[in-house]
Amino acid sequence: MNSSGPRRTVRDRVERRALAVLAVITTLLLVGMFYYPVGAVFREAFFVDGRATFGLFVEFLRDPFYFGDLARLLRGDPLREVLPSLLSFERPSSIVGFTAYQAFLSTILSVILGVPLAYLLARYEFRGRRTLRSLTIVPFVLPSILVAVGFRATFSTNGPVNTALGFFGMGPVELLFTLEAIVIAHAFYNAPLVARVTLAAWEAVDASAIETARSLGAGPFRAFRDVVAPQLYPSVLMGATLTFVFTFGTFPIVLALGDASLMTVEVRVFRLVERFDYAEAAALAIIELAISLTILYAYLRYEAKQTVQSRGARPLPRRPLRPPALTARELVPRIGLGVYSLVAFVLFVVPMVSLIIASLTTDGGSWTLDNYRFLLERQVEGAAFQVQPWPAIRNSLLFGVATLAVALPMGITVSVLTTRRYRGRKVVDVVAMAPLAVSGLIVGLGLLRGPVFGIEFGGYRLIIGGAIAIVAAHAVAAYPFVVRTVAPGLQNLDPRLVESARSLGASRARALVDIELPLVWPGVVAGAAFVFAISIGEFSATVLLATGTDQFTMPVAIERFIGRRLGPATAMGVVLLVVTSLSFIVIDRLGGEQRNGGL
Amino acid sequence: MADSEQLGRTEDHPPTIVLDDVSREYGTTKAVDGVSFAVRDGDFFTLVGPSGCGKTTTLRLVGGFEQPTAGTVELAGQEMSGVPPEDRDTGIVFQSYALFPHMTVRENIAYGLNFTDPPDGQTKAERVEELLSLVDLDGMGERDPDNLSGGQQQRVALARALAPGPSVLLLDEPMSALDAELRERLRVELKDIQQTLGVTTLYVTHDQEEALAISDRVAVMRDGGIEQIGTPREIYHQPATRFVAEFIGDNNIFTGEIAAMNSETLSVRLAGDAATVVDIGRPAQLSTELQTGEEMLFCVRPESLVVGHEKNALNASVESTEFLGETTRVQLDWNGKTLLVHGDETVGERTSVGFDPKNAHIIGRL
Numbered sequence: 001m002n003s004s005g006p007r008r009t010v011r012d013r014v015e016r017r018a019l020a021v022l023a024v025i026t027t028l029l030l031v032g033m034f035y036y037p038v039g040a041v042f043r044e045a046f047f048v049d050g051r052a053t054f055g056l057f058v059e060f061l062r063d064p065f066y067f068g069d070l071a072r073l074l075r076g077d078p079l080r081e082v083l084p085s086l087l088s089f090e091r092p093s094s095i096v097g098f099t100a101y102q103a104f105l106s107t108i109l110s111v112i113l114g115v116p117l118a119y120l121l122a123r124y125e126f127r128g129r130r131t132l133r134s135l136t137i138v139p140f141v142l143p144s145i146l147v148a149v150g151f152r153a154t155f156s157t158n159g160p161v162n163t164a165l166g167f168f169g170m171g172p173v174e175l176l177f178t179l180e181a182i183v184i185a186h187a188f189y190n191a192p193l194v195a196r197v198t199l200a201a202w203e204a205v206d207a208s209a210i211e212t213a214r215s216l217g218a219g220p221f222r223a224f225r226d227v228v229a230p231q232l233y234p235s236v237l238m239g240a241t242l243t244f245v246f247t248f249g250t251f252p253i254v255l256a257l258g259d260a261s262l263m264t265v266e267v268r269v270f271r272l273v274e275r276f277d278y279a280e281a282a283a284l285a286i287i288e289l290a291i292s293l294t295i296l297y298a299y300l301r302y303e304a305k306q307t308v309q310s311r312g313a314r315p316l317p318r319r320p321l322r323p324p325a326l327t328a329r330e331l332v333p334r335i336g337l338g339v340y341s342l343v344a345f346v347l348f349v350v351p352m353v354s355l356i357i358a359s360l361t362t363d364g365g366s367w368t369l370d371n372y373r374f375l376l377e378r379q380v381e382g383a384a385f386q387v388q389p390w391p392a393i394r395n396s397l398l399f400g401v402a403t404l405a406v407a408l409p410m411g412i413t414v415s416v417l418t419t420r421r422y423r424g425r426k427v428v429d430v431v432a433m434a435p436l437a438v439s440g441l442i443v444g445l446g447l448l449r450g451p452v453f454g455i456e457f458g459g460y461r462l463i464i465g466g467a468i469a470i471v472a473a474h475a476v477a478a479y480p481f482v483v484r485t486v487a488p489g490l491q492n493l494d495p496r497l498v499e500s501a502r503s504l505g506a507s508r509a510r511a512l513v514d515i516e517l518p519l520v521w522p523g524v525v526a527g528a529a530f531v532f533a534i535s536i537g538e539f540s541a542t543v544l545l546a547t548g549t550d551q552f553t554m555p556v557a558i559e560r561f562i563g564r565r566l567g568p569a570t571a572m573g574v575v576l577l578v579v580t581s582l583s584f585i586v587i588d589r590l591g592g593e594q595r596n597g598g599l
Numbered sequence: 600m601a602d603s604e605q606l607g608r609t610e611d612h613p614p615t616i617v618l619d620d621v622s623r624e625y626g627t628t629k630a631v632d633g634v635s636f637a638v639r640d641g642d643f644f645t646l647v648g649p650s651g652c653g654k655t656t657t658l659r660l661v662g663g664f665e666q667p668t669a670g671t672v673e674l675a676g677q678e679m680s681g682v683p684p685e686d687r688d689t690g691i692v693f694q695s696y697a698l699f700p701h702m703t704v705r706e707n708i709a710y711g712l713n714f715t716d717p718p719d720g721q722t723k724a725e726r727v728e729e730l731l732s733l734v735d736l737d738g739m740g741e742r743d744p745d746n747l748s749g750g751q752q753q754r755v756a757l758a759r760a761l762a763p764g765p766s767v768l769l770l771d772e773p774m775s776a777l778d779a780e781l782r783e784r785l786r787v788e789l790k791d792i793q794q795t796l797g798v799t800t801l802y803v804t805h806d807q808e809e810a811l812a813i814s815d816r817v818a819v820m821r822d823g824g825i826e827q828i829g830t831p832r833e834i835y836h837q838p839a840t841r842f843v844a845e846f847i848g849d850n851n852i853f854t855g856e857i858a859a860m861n862s863e864t865l866s867v868r869l870a871g872d873a874a875t876v877v878d879i880g881r882p883a884q885l886s887t888e889l890q891t892g893e894e895m896l897f898c899v900r901p902e903s904l905v906v907g908h909e910k911n912a913l914n915a916s917v918e919s920t921e922f923l924g925e926t927t928r929v930q931l932d933w934n935g936k937t938l939l940v941h942g943d944e945t946v947g948e949r950t951s952v953g954f955d956p957k958n959a960h961i962i963g964r965l
Contacts, residue, residue, distance in 0.1 A: 494695055494697055496693040496695055496697035497697045497699065499662070499664050499684065499691065499693070499697070500691060500693065500697040500699075500756075500759070500760075501699075501710065502663075502664075502683065502684040502685045503662055503663075503684045503685070503687070503689055503690060503691040503760070503769075504685075504690070504710055504711030504714065504759065504760075504762075504763060505685045505711055505713070505714025505715055505763060506685055506710075506713070506714060507683075507685055508683075514699075514710070515699055518701045519700065519701055
């Protein structure tokens with residue numbers, strides 16, 4: 001408020017520059033934690049013995065082990081020999097082929113299970129609708145290793161499914177280590193995502209558009225086909241595309257539910273890293289990234305051509321779930337939904353319940369707390385290479401807090417920088433959100449090969465410890481979610497609020513702290529919950545960076561337990577479930593819903 | 600535009616706000632184009648114009664929310680380029696009020712006192728009380744802004760802007776969200792407060808009536824530039840351009856050719872009817888030197904165009920009448936041109952209107 005230059009203190013001067021300083025720090029962190037490591041992966045893949053080459057990629061493309069029939073074609077096998085197997089619907093044996101195949105099946109199943117859920121939530125009113133709607137956000141916070149353990153518990157020989165089948169004199173079914181198990185687990189994960197984006201579009205349909213169609217002579221089905229469906233297709237396609245990309249890059253689920261014959265690209269990358277074939281691992285990871293980005297890009301090009309959806313001035317009315325009349329028109333959809341609910345219950349609820357039951361029972365089937373007691377034992381059987389449960393829990397919590405300390409300020413800074421209007425904002429947006437599209441395995445590999453093994457700095461060797469690298473990987477994966485929860489709130493604030501504060505004498509940073517952050521506080525807390533949940537559940541990068549160290553986390557420990565003893569794995573899974581459920585509740589209460597079906 | 604008389608640079612009354620040839624471009628569009636004016640200490644100065652004329656951008660340039668792409672802004676004799684809003688001695692009230700919704704009325708008003716001491720050695724609490732009573736909101740300090748009426752919110756915004764004792768008050772259409780009756784009452788109060796405090800005020804509005812009612816001086820803006828600066832009376836009675844003549848109030852614009860001239864009157868042959876020659880009073884000094892035979896523009900306000908006036912009589916037919924309460928606005932057709940007069944119900948189908956030569960104002964050459 002005054003121009004009294006001499007009174008300006010050092011604190012004043014720091015405060016004035018605070019935003020610029022934060023922006024610089026965020027940029028440096030982003031470079032150090034993401035762009036440099038990813039760059040290291042690229043360098044690893046493209047430079048062999050100091051020379052730039054595409055050699056590794058060419059080898060991959062021509063190796064039937066990876067690219068199957070495509071590789072045979074590229075090697076020069078005649079088309080007529082390759083074509084029959086190329087066109088067959090049998091499960092491809094090559095790694096990329098299988099990865100795409102299981103992603104395709106998972107996408108189909110996710111859409112089949114997701115769209116009816118969107119229909120139920122969009123068109124029917126019933127008790128618990130809002131809760132069910134909120135639950136569709138769960139896949140963002142539920143660690144995939146947890147889903148894997150849940151499925152292990154569900155389908156194990158004495159798990160609930162086989163027990164139930166046995167009760168009816170059927171079974172047992174052996175679903176573990178099959179493609180079916182993987183696809184079902186993926187659907188558990190991605191059907192809610194499909195439902196979420198479809199629901200957002202369905203709720204945006206304007207009831208008057210349908211009423212107009214009806215008054216012009218269209219029957220209910222025709223009106224749906226002509227008015228509602230065209231508004232839903234793009235969203236279903238968006239959900240399907242995202243599901244395909246996510247499941248194409250699947251890792252923990254296949255690692256835990258698959259076997260040697262069921263190997264996706266990411267699992268293969270992991271195996272290559274385990275064998276210290278870093279260059280090959282890097283090249284394969286880049287191929288995967290290229291495929292994913294191509295699909296995403298193709299989708300975005302398509303989406304850009306779509307017209308903007310009408311914002312529902314008046315959303316479609318919801319019908320009661322209890323049929324108002326016993327006519328076929330009222331009954332058929334409800335019976336369909338009943339069947340769907342049964343399937344959904346088995347798919348979504350049983351794995352989590354099985355997880356909890358398995359954690360409380362012995363192999364023989366009697367109740368026990370032994371599995372939880374095991375978690376608290378500091379020293380089990382002494383051997384140093386053994387995974388000990390307590391350090392895993394402690395590390396997870398420590399890394400979670402540390403990630404929060406890094407990712408939250410980063411996310412808020414990026415939110416501020418991307419909600420203001422200026423030239424080049426789009427570029428900042430893309431650069432800042434790129435970590436969303438890059439697999440944790442690549443970031444982990446980059447951090448491992450760069451800072452963790454050491455970077456030469458004119459004679460000095462800078463080595464970043466495994467713990468810091470893990471926090472870096474978590475922060476990179478998590479901070480975009482802070483942006484997603486905070487930026488929309490900032491965007492909706494009247495810019496005059498900040499201008500008023502500034503004209504009253506507040507610096508830009510002070511206005512952020514005094515005015516903007518208190519007003520978007522729910523979004524900040526929801527973002528923090530996301531960060532914590534993602535850090536707690538992160539697997540891909542952590543498993544690489546924790547190999548051979550004592551920096552392993554709960555998900556890594558679960559993966560190591562899973563092969564030997566299911567009991568401790570499920571107990572730790574329940575702990576993880578509790579932590580992520582708490583995060584979910586925070587997100588749900590405080591602003592998960594303001595993101596309308598976006599990522 | 601920038602002659603010193605208009606800039607108000609006089610020794611005894613130094614200007615507090617001076618804009619010198621200021622422009623603000625966005626890409627290829629010029630939101631503000633070479634604007635110059637000066638606001639004298641303690642004056643109430645209004646920027647008025649249609650939407651998109653650049654008046655709000657001009658105010659934001661003074662507040663430091665925008666930077667000029669050319670020209671300079673001076674506040675209290677200091678050049679302001681690169682000075683952020685928080686370092687300018689200004690307070691601002693926006694159309695949306697922008698009250699901080701998470702703070703009480705008291706906290707809103709006190710916010711600016713975090714960064715500067717209250718004037719006259721008051722404590723923070725005393726200052727807030729003083730302002731609450733100044734805007735007639737005693738006892739409302741603990742309320743949430745959301746629970747206030749529009750008029751009350753506007754007063755809180757005003758009190759908040761005034762609390763740190765700024766030397767310049769910026770008001771960006773602060774009345775336009777209020778209904779007409781409240782607006783009229785509040786503008787009287789606003790003017791009162793402004794005069795009590797003697798704070799130099801820059802006011803932006805699209806409402807020309809409001810501009811005339813409240814201002815010491817008015818600048819009429821159009822397409823990023825200033826058309827005319829003057830007192831409300833000058834703006835109303837002596838519009839410098841056809842735009843000002845039409846934008847401020849109702850007006851009848853005539854074009855014609857100067858048929859004859861003497862020291863007191865001009866005889867003008869009206870365009871549209873060569874047979875009609877009217878006499879217009881010739882002011883002591885004309886901004887443009889006119890010659891016989893030249894095409895020129897002049898205007899006569901509806902209230903000066905009198906039914907049945909013998910001088911300069913024009914025969915017209917009645918198109919429509921609008922009853923407005925105090926008066927009836929009558930639209931006449933005179934040779935295909937619409938004329939506005941103030942009349943009454945008694946106006947027949949055909950009528951004759953005329954005007955006193957001294958009530959016609961010469962705008963200038965066509």
